[in-house]
Amino acid sequence: MTTGPPPRIRTPDQRLRVFVSSTLRELAEERAAVREAIERLRLAPVMFELGARPHPPRDLYRAYLEQSDVFVGVYGERYGWVAPGEEISGLEDEYRLTPRAMPKLIYLRDPAEREPRLDELVARIQDDDTASYKTFGSPEELAELVEADLATLLAERFDAGSIHARPDEEALTFAPVPTAYTPLIGREADVDAVADLVRDGGHRLVTLLGPGGIGKSRLAIAVAEAVGDSFDGVVFVALENVFEPDLLLPSIASALGIRDNGEIPLRERLAIALADRRLLLILDNLEQLVEASPELVHLYTLSPRSVLLATTRTVLRVRGERVYEVLPLATHDPASPSSIARAMEAPAARLFVERAQSVQPSFAVTPANTPAVVGIVQRLQGLPLAIELAAARVRLLPPAAILARLDDQLSLLAAPTRDLPERQRTIRATIEWSTGLLPPTRRELLSDLGVFSYDFTLESVEAIGAERPWAEEVLEALTDLVDSCLVSSSDVDGQAVFRLPVSVREHSIERLRAEGRDAEMRDRHARRYVRIARAEAGRLGGPDQRSAVERLALERSNLRSAVRHLVLSGDAEAATDAAFALFLFWWIAGYLGEIGVWMQQLLDRVPDPPPRARAVAAFYLAWNGMWLNTGPELPARLDEASALFRSAHDDIGAALALSAAGIARVAAGDPDLDAAADRIERGRSALAADGVVWGAVLGAVALGRLEWMRGDNEAALVRLREGRELSMNGGDLLTETIITHHFGRALLFDGQVDASADSFARSLEGSVALRHDEGIAYSIEGLAAIAAHRGQFRRAGVLSGAAESIRRRTAAIDAPAFVFHTSYLAQAPDPDEVRRGEADGREYGALEAAAFALAGAHEREPEGVRT
Structure with missing residues (x-):
């Protein structure tokens, strides 16, 4: 990557790092002589025999090179070992990987009968205008040459950075882009998209926006690698420990190597240093300095050909900003969301496996642990930092155990890696870093939002906000949370829908509990969704069914959460009323089994509930049992539920339970099919009389099945045709699909x-x-x-x-x-x-x-x- 003018060499006491490249055994004496020469200058030699493997992997010597300041190549006769699967030796690869701006000192032993491939390499070096080369005859002569050349190079570069240099002659030493020590997974499209934005010159400020741990900094580094040759230099400005807005420009100047000596204003020094340069300035972790964002507009004027690439957790809201939202990694194949095999190919799962193997090389994906790995990354919603922290736990816990403990993410996801910034050592620290930047009312709103499960609407936020400090500015406060990446926003059929990341929600719930407001906010939440359940229930059985299902599907997680809260708080009437009103929705959404579990919990908590509440609980428990356990006791339990509904003056519930009792007899293979038919017919007729079309249609389906039990497909066709006409006239799509399917069976049998x-x-x-x-x-x-x-x-x-x-x-x-x-x-x-x-x-x-x-x-x- 081109990084502008040659870097200023640091003074000896700052331990300049000199990378030495040569074959090992052939030039052992020469390497020892070079090491002594480097150490006499109090510099640091980087040599693999000082601790690395004889044939280090490519990523290892590349890491050493990227941390070095000078390249010294010593060549004799041998070209060097070519590793299996490689086309060139490590000797040539080291030279190729050396940054163009790094000083290169090359020494050739003479006389020497070099191998042909080494001759080719030497010829390329001699044509390289960034490298100097000399010949030597003995190790002693080599040591003298290296010591003299390094001393000269050090003096020249130190003088170039003299504090006496005039501003217009100042040689900039750019803060280097940090080395990436791990591969970037699943961000290829992001790198290409952001690279296009910064490269085309049409955008002065590109903001990488996302929550903590999403991978913004890592993406910025990858973009820098991709576009470096398009700029005169790439400058990395680390701002994570800068909190005063007034220090933004000084921090940028420092990263550029500009000293604020007080002779002229800093802004003028920046203007002189940046004039006519095309630079990419990466401003990393800018969120705590948003008040200083207007200064970035001044930088546009100071350096009109440069581009700013900022990473931040909040929108900067300045002119010229182009926001690029960094999204979580995909956790599944959208075409087959339930496929475990395909999910293992998704970037989130690949990241987990790569990081797990980095801390536990023996870790392997097996048929047994695959579902748990997929479950982990989906539970963590594709957040890279959370996935990495979870993967680090495989040294202690298998994936299934990690998944089981993810209900307590904030305590599980702590990093054993000591060199991470403190704000990334745990998910808790990452969240607290972000929330600490918010004003008090925004923090209170974020805590209150913890009662919501997944998707929620603005109207629901307003409904629970009566008398809360943020109630009068809910839209503005919610906007600030979205801009700070603590809440996400999406458009669902023209309606704004919001969501908290799982770890942020857990943090919010912790705060609610610590402040003693958890029960109050959950009561508000439950009241809101009981009202929604009652309002939508009447539309579930007719022509508005699809619209009602879409609305309830949007709110489904919160509806479940509300019913569960009512169950756990022992409010039997409210819980069963909401649960029974949404019977058709629970069926469509696949939650009938879950509701049955809650009804059992309710009976355990409230042993003697009112008759209708008992009837609802009994109905759900028996209905689920009908498909899992067709024993003889189920019809009796449904008969009992029907009687309880009648005692509570709920005729519709009584008729539905009565029909279900007949269906249970059919499903159980009861030989008394006439008794079963009688119950189904009486229930069906009652439901039809009350205008409950969907119930009457389900009765027709049950009667058609009963005719199959009798072996009379013609009679089944008659029953199903009647029910089909009824469902199509009633506009109930669910029961129309059910009876149309059964009608298709009868036609096939015919x-x-x-x-x-x-x-x-x-x-x-x-x-x-x-x-x-x-x-x-x-x-x-x-x-x-x-x-x-x-x-x-x-x-x-x-x-x-x-x-x-x-x-x-x-x-x-x-x-x-x-x-x-x-x-x-x-x-x-x-x-x-x-x-x-x-x-x-x-x-x-x-x-x-x-x-x-x-x-x-x-x-x-x-x-x-x-x-």
């Missing part, structure tokens, strides 16, 4: 293959629109059966494997009596073909599998084919 495929495809499209993973699994199982029927067994296997993966992830299990697609796959003449397809399909995400399924869903059945 031999109407093309119509069946169309029905499964329609059901799949509706499930995708709702992001209903269980519905997607059902539909692609239907299309797997269609593919197998058509002889497309590899395709059928892919769809079956994808459905299996979705069901395993969401714990959405169909009753064994109603699983049908496997019988079609069993007809494959080559079972291995199906198995290979299933293996591929297990790596598909739900939406990816849906797209694959729909791509071939509407093929037509060949003439004359019917089963």
